[in-house]
Amino acid sequence: xxxPFGLIQIGLILLCTTSISSLQCNHLPVQQRKVIExxxxxxxxxxxxxxxxxxxxxxxxRFPVQALQPRQKETVTVAIExxxxxxxxxxSKNLTLAAWxxxxxxxxxxxxxxxxxxxxxxxxxxxxxxxxxxxxxRLKLRKYFQKIDCFLKDKQHDLCSWEISRAEMRRCLQLxxxxxxxx
Amino acid sequence: xxxxxxxxxxxxxxxAIKIKVSPPEANQGRKMWINDLSFKYNLIxxxxxxxxxxxxxxxxxxxxxxxxxxxxxxxxxVQANLPTEGKQGLFSxxxxxxxxxxxxxxxxxxxxxxxxxxxxxxxxxxxQEQPQVNYNVQYLIGYLKRLNDDYSEKWLSVPRCxxxxxxxCNVSSIITTTGFYFLRVQARAGSNRxxxxxxxxxxxxxxxxxxxxxxxxxxxxxxxxxLISPPxxxxxxxxxxxxxxxxxxxxxxNSSNEEEEVRQKEVKQTIAxxxxxxxxxxxxxxxxxxxxxxxxxxxxxxQECIQTPADTPLPLLIFAIFMGALLAVLLVxxxxxxxLYQAYSKIKYVFFPSCQPPLNIEGFGGQLxxxxxxxxxxxxxxxxxxxxxxxxxxxxxxxxxxxxHSKQSxxxxxxxxxxxxxxxxxxSKETLEKEIL
Numbered sequence: 001x002x003x004p005f006g007l008i009q010i011g012l013i014l015l016c017t018t019s020i021s022s023l024q025c026n027h028l029p030v031q032q033r034k035v036i037e038x039x040x041x042x043x044x045x046x047x048x049x050x051x052x053x054x055x056x057x058x059x060x061x062r063f064p065v066q067a068l069q070p071r072q073k074e075t076v077t078v079a080i081e082x083x084x085x086x087x088x089x090x091x092s093k094n095l096t097l098a099a100w101x102x103x104x105x106x107x108x109x110x111x112x113x114x115x116x117x118x119x120x121x122x123x124x125x126x127x128x129x130x131x132x133x134x135x136x137x138r139l140k141l142r143k144y145f146q147k148i149d150c151f152l153k154d155k156q157h158d159l160c161s162w163e164i165s166r167a168e169m170r171r172c173l174q175l176x177x178x179x180x181x182x183x
Numbered sequence: 184x185x186x187x188x189x190x191x192x193x194x195x196x197x198x199a200i201k202i203k204v205s206p207p208e209a210n211q212g213r214k215m216w217i218n219d220l221s222f223k224y225n226l227i228x229x230x231x232x233x234x235x236x237x238x239x240x241x242x243x244x245x246x247x248x249x250x251x252x253x254x255x256x257x258x259x260x261v262q263a264n265l266p267t268e269g270k271q272g273l274f275s276x277x278x279x280x281x282x283x284x285x286x287x288x289x290x291x292x293x294x295x296x297x298x299x300x301x302x303x304x305x306x307x308x309x310x311q312e313q314p315q316v317n318y319n320v321q322y323l324i325g326y327l328k329r330l331n332d333d334y335s336e337k338w339l340s341v342p343r344c345x346x347x348x349x350x351x352c353n354v355s356s357i358i359t360t361t362g363f364y365f366l367r368v369q370a371r372a373g374s375n376r377x378x379x380x381x382x383x384x385x386x387x388x389x390x391x392x393x394x395x396x397x398x399x400x401x402x403x404x405x406x407x408x409x410l411i412s413p414p415x416x417x418x419x420x421x422x423x424x425x426x427x428x429x430x431x432x433x434x435x436x437n438s439s440n441e442e443e444e445v446r447q448k449e450v451k452q453t454i455a456x457x458x459x460x461x462x463x464x465x466x467x468x469x470x471x472x473x474x475x476x477x478x479x480x481x482x483x484x485x486q487e488c489i490q491t492p493a494d495t496p497l498p499l500l501i502f503a504i505f506m507g508a509l510l511a512v513l514l515v516x517x518x519x520x521x522x523l524y525q526a527y528s529k530i531k532y533v534f535f536p537s538c539q540p541p542l543n544i545e546g547f548g549g550q551l552x553x554x555x556x557x558x559x560x561x562x563x564x565x566x567x568x569x570x571x572x573x574x575x576x577x578x579x580x581x582x583x584x585x586x587x588h589s590k591q592s593x594x595x596x597x598x599x600x601x602x603x604x605x606x607x608x609x610x611s612k613e614t615l616e617k618e619i620l
Contacts, residue, residue, distance in 0.1 A: 027476040034425060038361060081267055089218045092330055106324050110362030113326035114386075120223075123267050146217060 025122035028077070029183040035115045036177045039108055043170050046104035050167060054160035061147055061168055064140035068179045075135065076183070080176055081119035082138070086145040087169055088112045090152070098162035184215055186272030189224065189263045193278055198285025199249045200257065202226065202242060206331060207263050207272060220329060222263040222272075231256040231279055243328040245335075249381065256281045290316060291378035292350070292368035299391040301415035302422050304358050306344075307351045308368055308380065317371040320344035320352045325363030325384075338367070358387050360425055388425055393481040396430065396472045400489040407434075407457040407466060407489070414472050414481055426474035430455075437465040437488060449473075462494040 067079050091109055148165055155161035190205035206219035216222070226242045229235040230252070240248070242261070251257060258279040263272040292308040299305070306320060321338040328334060344352035358364060364387070368380040397412035411430055413423055429451045436443040448455060460466065467488040472481040531537075 030427060030476055042361075078267055085218055085221045088326075088329075089220045092220060106326075107359060107361045109326045110324050113329055114362035120266055142217075149217065 028118065028122055029180055031118065032080070032115065032180050032183075033177070035111055036173055036180060039111055040170065040173055040177070042104045042108040042111070043166060043173070046100040046108065047098070047163065047166060050163055051160070054163050057155075057160050058164060059151060061144060061151075063168075063172055063175065064137055064144055065175065067135075067137040067141040068175060070135050070137065076179060077119060078123050079135075079138070079141070080180070081116060081123060082141065083172065083176065084112050084116050084119070086141075087172070088116065090145070090148060090165065090169070094152070094157040095162070097156075097158050098166075099159070100162075186216065186222075186263050186265065186270055188273040188275045189222075189261055191259065191261050191275045191278055193259060193280045195280055195283045196247075198251065198253055198283060199247050200251060200259075200280060200282060201247050202245070202259070202261075203333070204242070204244045204246075204261055204263075204275075206244070216265075219331065221265060223266055224261050224263055225271075226259060226261045227274075228257055228259040231258050244331045245328070245333050251282045253282055253284045288376075288378045290370050290372055290376055292318065292370050292380040295366065295368065295380055295383045297354075297366070297383060297385055297390055299387070301394045301419050302355065302358070302360075302387070302391055304354045304385070304387070304391075305351060306354050306366055306368070306383075310350045314348065315372060317346050317348065318344075318350070318352075319346065319369040319371065320354060321367050321369060322354065322357050323365040323367075323382075325365065328365070341366075358385065360387050360422065388422075388477055391422070393426065393428075393472050393474065393479055395482045395484040396470050398468055398470050398484045398487045400466075400468060400487050402460070402489055402491060405458065405460045405491075407460055407468075407491075409434075409455040409457065409468055409470070411453040411455070411470055413453060425476075426479070427476050429473050429475065431471045431473055431480075432468060433470075433483070434466060434468045436461065437467045460491050462491055465490050 067083075068076060070076060070079060088109060091105070091112075095105065148168060152161050152165060187207035189207050190209060192203040192205075194201040194203075204224050206216075206222055208214045208216060209219070224242050224244065226240045226246075226248075227237060228240075228248070229237045232255075242248075248257075256279055258277050260274045260277045262274045264270065265272075289311040291311070293311060294309045296307050297304060298307060308318075310316060320341040322341050323334060323338050327337050339357075341352065341354050342356055344354065354366065364385045365382045366385060367382045369377060370380070371377045394414040396414050399410040399412070401408040401410065409432055411432075413419060413428065415422065429449060430453070432448045432450065432455055433445050434448070434457060435445040448457070457466075465488050467486050469483045469486050471483045473479070
């Protein structure tokens with residue numbers, strides 16, 4: 001007698017491979033590329049060149065690249081959405097010591113927020129959330145962002161910790177840009 | 184893992200109820216859901232009466248519920264969800280509150296609407312009261328509503344829309360394509376009365392209307408060139424990039440008697456060509472800009488028409504081509520032929536000369552190089568000179584000197600003798616040698 005739970009699992013996995021196309025979600029990669037381009041520009045604009053004195057404190061966070069290469073292609077969108085959520089969260093508070101350009105920072109966050117909304121709408125439509133939650137690399141992604149968050153907290157959000165985090169986020173967005181171009 | 188219940192605070196204000204939701208685990212040191220900004224809150228509320236209809240609404244952490252019946256008790260509960268994970272949290276405890284009387288202040292600006300053309304945004308509203316009202320347009324950057332903090336202090340005034348008396352304002356200066364914005368109007372009358380209007384959400388790229396493109400026509404041979412100038416001109420450059428514009432061209436033959444079918448062409452570039460035109464016909468064109476990404480289209484441009492030139496008559500064409508060919512032949516072929524002839528004659532002259540050598544020197548044909556001008560063999564000529572020798576009776580020795588002596592002696596009378604070769608004779612030797620020399 002086959003386990004009914006197993007059947008449900010199979011059914012859901014099959015659901016992962018179907019895609020409900022909607023005009024908005026078909027053009028998502030095009031839109032996303034522009035958002036990432038703009039976000040990188042704003043990240044550069046909000047602060048100056050990386051300060052020399054902060055080189056000593058540089059940390060290696062090791063972004064989990066496997067998170068952007070999941071077994072199911074559709075789950076890349078969910079992975080990107082989660083990454084944007086994390087970046088949005090990191091840049092949302094305790095920014096006084098960073099002394100960055102307020103307008104550029106506002107626009108950066110605003111852009112991320114809008115893209116998160118778009119991605120959420122598409123992800124819910126495509127029913128791909130189930131597949132992503134089973135990915136192992138998802139935990140690695142969470143650990144990565146948690147590490148950055150703890151690093152900032154330990155350094156009390158001082159200038160160097162912010163500059164290091166900003167450089168790290170830049171690297172992260174560039175990786176996403178590469179992946180989005182292939183979509 | 185289960186998402187815990189969020190906290191909720193209610194505050195009735197002027198016919199509406201202000202809600203502040205605090206995320207689950209708000210006060211905990213160690214959190215499971217670190218990113219508390221990723222929650223989406225679902226509010227369920229109903230009128231505290233017998234046949235109450237339950238309403239559901241997605242709200243921000245700090246939000247306002249409008250359109251409630253005054254002096255009525257409403258009950259609320261909220262849950263925190265993670266939609267991308269398909270997780271729904273536990274509901275907060277139910278909280279009930281009575282709504283206040285709504286004071287319908289005619290001072291407030293109403294019916295806010297946004298009109299946008301080529302990224303120029305205009306906010307319009309209605310004025311319900313008499314004039315003498317000062318308006319102040321305010322905006323809020325969209326993402327601030329997603330944060331858990333109260334954003335009421337974060338509204339900013341739109342430049343050049345402060346203390347105005349007309350019921351419209353150009354808000355383009357604060358709008359960028361990056362994200363959402365919220366707009367509201369504060370109305371003021373006198374020193375103590377003021378009222379805030381409802382908010383309106385603006386998604387710039389979605390709200391914006393694309394204007395019609397410009398069209399120019401040009402004809403060359405049997406090709407019609409359609410030159411499209413994108414909507415909005417130079418200012419619109421960045422927006423064009425976001426919209427990923429393409430163009431739909433409608434063209435037809437405009438003849439007075441019959442109805443011609445309208446043909447269509449879609450292009451991505453700002454230049455298009457229509458081939459195979461009929462002669463002496465008026466062609467008309469209209470163009471529309473499209474954005475597939477945002478599912479938007481502009482109105483059609485103004486109609487532009489152009490007349491194709493008349494066809495040249497065939498015999499005239501043939502004659503013209505013939506004359507042209509003839510001229511070409513004359514100009515090109517003749518110098519070529521002349522040149523070839525010259526070359527031929529030169530070659531013939533050098534290698535195959537036509538003139539024959541005369542008969543009398545025919546024999547020389549074989550001995551070309553035994554020239555008659557060679558000098559004759561030289562006869563041996565001897566250079567002879569006669570040497571005279573004299574033999575005297577007196578002695579065997581023939582001495583040249585003696586000969587000289589003898590010559591001298593012929594003049595002198597026996598002063599000298601053979602035996603005596605003294606200085607006297609020497610002197611005479613010298614003079615003799617000089618004579619001989």
